[in-house]
Amino acid sequence: WLNLVPGTSVEAFKPENHYLPDHPPLGRYWLGVHHHLTWWLAPPFEPEGPFVTACARTGSATAFALTVWMIGVAATSWFGRAAGLFASLALVLMPRVYGHAHLASLETITNLTCTAAVLAVAAWWNGAAPPSRRVALLTGVVMGLALLTKIQAVLIPIPVMLWALWRWRAKAIVPLLVWGVTANVVFFALWPYLWLDPVGHYLEYLGRTTNRATIHCFYFGVRYDDKAVPWHYPFVMFAVTVPVGLHVMGALGLRREKSAVSSQRSEAGGKDDARWRHWLLLACTVFPLIVFALPGVAVYDGERLFLTVFPLWAIFVGRGFQIAYSLFIRIKYPTLPVFGLLGVLAWSAMTSYWLQPYQLAYYNELVGGQSGADRCGLEIDYWGVGITRGNYNVVVLSLGRDSTIAIGPTLHQFQADEYRRQSPVLRRHRILVVSVESGGDSPQRVIMFRRRADEPPSRASSRRILKRDEFIWWSDDIVAAFAERVRVNDRDNPKQEAPSP
Template identity: 40%
Template sequence: MGPAFLLALAAAALVLLTSGREAFRGAVAEGPGITLDESFNVETGVYLIRSLREFGLAALHPDSVREIWGAAAYNPDHPPLGRLALGLAHDANVDRESSGIRDSAARPASAIAFALTVWLVAWCGGRWYGRTAGIVGGASVLLMPRQFGHAHLASLETFIGLAYAAAVLAIAETWSVDAEVASRAGGRRPLPGWGNVLGGGALIGLALLTKIQAVFLGPAVAVWALARFGMRGLPRLAACGGMALAVFFAGWPWLWLDPAAHLHEYFARTTERQTLYCFYWGERWADLDVPWHYPWVQFAVVVPLGLQLLGLVGLGTGEDGRSARRDPRLALVLLAVVIPLIVFSLPGIRVYDGERLFAVSFPLWGIVIGRGGARAMAWLRARLSAPAAISIATAFVAAQGWGLARLHPCQLSYYNLAVGGLQGAAGLGFETSYWADSLTESLQRRIVEAVPRGSRIDVAPVLHPIYLDHLLSQSPLLQAAELRLEPYDDKVPGGSRLVLLFHRRADPWESLDPPPEGTEVLARLERAGVPLATLLRLPEGERPAEFP
């Protein structure tokens, strides 16, 4: 068993053991609270898995395709591949007799995808730059708190991170080796073989079947291939793109029902949607108006600072004497890292939810971090004994996991030491909690203990009409206490004095920020001294009608 396998095993074990017993029976620590997007992903995934199981091979018949993929129960807002994985995990994790859907039961699928991502980065980093680079690169992905946090959720971010990295690393590997040999021999760079071209296209197609961020692969591969092979590479680029589109179309039967209309509906959905808000540098921004530097700052401050320093070292001349600019594989990796950041810097592009929309950049950044780790280790070994160098390097990398452990299970609130951690980021005006993952089981238990049975609790903010019903359906604790959840609205009389607030600063209520004088804090979840979710009891007369 090599280091890549061991790191992947560690990643899977750490995520599963810290995911809560609703997700994994052997868990020893609670996981994050249920987030809104999980409900859409899991319900659709379970619907597809159960439909395909029921229809069997008949699912390919045109009438069956229409019945399954054209039904009102099917939600086509995202492609099906990641959701199918979530549906499989869900049904493998619940009793066959169970008819209900538990979002947490699907979460192990993300843990497995995360472990595969760690393995892929460690394996490729080791193959390209040596054993140390592989170990440090894989460990860096494992120790990125927000990547680790997403791996606990039944969302698509971890799946697209895996698919995106797999496509980039496979193309970088298979389209570069022959060119390196020819370059050393002084000959003309040969074009990649057709098998490698079509294989790369198939991987891009699978990424497209996972989430829309896969569209960044096209520009990255095209720019890289044209820079390397010139106009001679155009036929192969066309073949690669054709294969990607063929896999995308073949793998999503919903598109078959009305190709032109459904393609337009899918791609237009990213621009034709309600306005979401983003909190950045102390200001509330509409998603279309966020400053251009937002993705670059987020990229810089949500990865542990020590890992970022190794990434900068990784941009220098490697052990083989080649600079990053002259390493074709690293060039494609860097393009795939920066193109999402560039796109989300452009005017008119919607951006919100912290790093989530460009999270595909982070696993590939692990390759660069690993390269930097190998350079740093070589520097240490030139000055110290091997045991001393290994001890220092191991301690340095392990120390990068401090924030991950300290914030659990709210790693999506992580910021690095460049901004003073979560506490410093809150003071600078960064978002502290964007996805309600802070509504954890332990907080729910404290809520149940703090309020009378059957109480009504108003919740703020509520970002989607179905969220409260879904949150209640996923919480045995709240159901057992017969609690009622309603949206908080200070303009509507008859609200409850009990208010559950999750601290998404992009969507505040002025009447709760700060709460009125005399408000009691009945329960709170905080990390690094920063509140992430709070149950308040407003003072008498503040909500004039019913209580509890």
């Protein structure tokens, strides 16, 4: 936006000036502001270049805190204070969501804006009559901000439209038009790239989300192309990446329990509003899972593409806790059941604590935790969380200064050098980082993380081809290893692969 000076705006959006229209600007702007603010408050150690990923992570942390607060406020206003408290705790205690809040990526900001868009409709579109144009306009602005963050926001309008038409029939058409038009006006008005060629650039943006390089997905021991993943993938991943106790409470929260509805609501129409709100939240939770289960729809990256359903599910979890707590305190001896309820929260908290900093590799008891997920053939370390500062310290202790280390698997051409640029330990000791594929099958010092969908041909992360080092770090559940790779024939490590669609 600062480049929108006459004569320079066109230049700012040219590809040769490194502008990529793959995502709208709001999430990037959010991370950029936090990056510069953090750099100013806590300057990084001898940075190499103008960007330090760690500084931008504060943007995700802030967005996560706001999402937790927003979920708590909404659940409190609808179901009572206990539900609000438990809903906020439930979101914090979902390890995958908590792990994403530590990344300088758009997922947590997307959770914030998409959740706000759904909750705005759930809170303000109520009563026997459809919402006024003013209310529709205000909620449309919030929806526009969600569209400005990431493409996942396009999954919101369909369940909202179906819900509104089901509730108010033809009377909902005008509010829906106001809501939709306002959202698109905000989207176009606040993304200057679209001003230059509205239709062409908009179609280009949509095309980038569907016409991209194939991404592989490792699922139950088979490597699939992203559009050939089995239909049940999103449902299974959602089921196994949230603590089981929270799922049980969420299922209980799906009940339309009279006692769970806040006493602050009005008698006239209050029950009806609560019932319709229930269906809206449920529809916006289930619809993204259904979309990514459709044949031909690309799905990959574990839960990332449908992460927006987790905050909404936390509301049902909070409601379930409130219902269970209300039932337990009425019985003659409530102490044991109440402690059991608190034990569900404590177990979820301890699990996340034990996993630190590997929350993004979490699997629940339905598949036997991380070890069980590994045996089932699920992706263990998609995000490379196994590569930690401790790994780099091991490299320095073992290799010394001016050495070379290979890291893999390699996901893009800038990955290896970016590891070095973002690590003060490696830079200080002048450790050169190269891709693990660059050395072929020659002996090589490597750090491997268990992203099984993109393992190099030599399967360098296999125990059979890693010669363990005195300083090796290895976890049986979340695997990242520092070792010496030795030559191995590819036929010794066959990989089952699904055919392309």
